[in-house]
């Protein structure tokens with residue numbers, strides 16, 4: 411078989427955008443400065459200064475542990491309003507040589523497009539599967555190079571090198587640079603957003619997740635995903651690290667089919683995140699992002 415002709419590699423990243431600290435981040439920086447000033451001007455007050463700084467760190471840490479929070483920066487938890495009656499299925503932690511091809515066949519059967527948040531290291535091992543994802547009309551986005559559990563404990567340089575490595579691997583495998591980033595387990599810290607701004611990437615989380623890496627019951631996974639299904643939802647499933655049912659089948663297969671059937675019955679076409687972005691060609695990324703981030707509701 412002849413190798414598929416590949417288009418020239420696209421740039422490594424999207425257009426950088428200016429970083430604007432959120433009120434929580436700006437407030438924390440101001441509080442650090444005020445606490446330092448207080449400790450210098452009135453040394454006996456240092457316990458209050460230290461207490462205030464510690465409290466602000468608790469707030470930042472809590473915000474980073476809440477995947478759907480926009481307190482640390484813009485975060486797509488639903489599609490922007492102009493996406494209309496569409497939803498997005500996002501599939502994390504692949505590519506997986508056993509599961510991903512079955513997921514692709516299922517998506518084809520329902521003429522649905524999905525967004526695959528791939529791990530760079532897995533893509534490097536299975537580049538043909540990444541190629542197939544892109545060739546079948548789906549989007550390949552960045553889920554970091556190594557999916558390390560301590561991702562959110564790293565500083566700006568380590569975050570940037572991990573995300574850039576993912577950009578390079580996924581662009582080389584799919585032919586197109588990712589436009590979206592999803593943090594491993596959705597966990598973040600305040601250094602992430604400036605890095606994403608510099609690389610022209612948009613953070614995306616989800617409206618609902620099925621916990622299909624831990625739950626062996628595909629019906630339960632589907633029920634969690636479909637509870638309150640509505641236009642502009644972003645749903646999270648996994649082709650990598652997929653839990654297995656009692657017959658040893660990856661639960662994502664059956665759960666995804668239930669979701670696709672429900673979406674078809676509800677007349678909610680499945681599009682990629684980047685299609686939602688592209689359909690806002692006249693809408694700047696920042697505006698689309700504000701629209702998507704402003705509408706999140708607590709759903710953890």
Ligand SMILES: [Zn+2]
Pocket residue numbers: 502503553557593594595
């Ligand atoms: Zn993941």
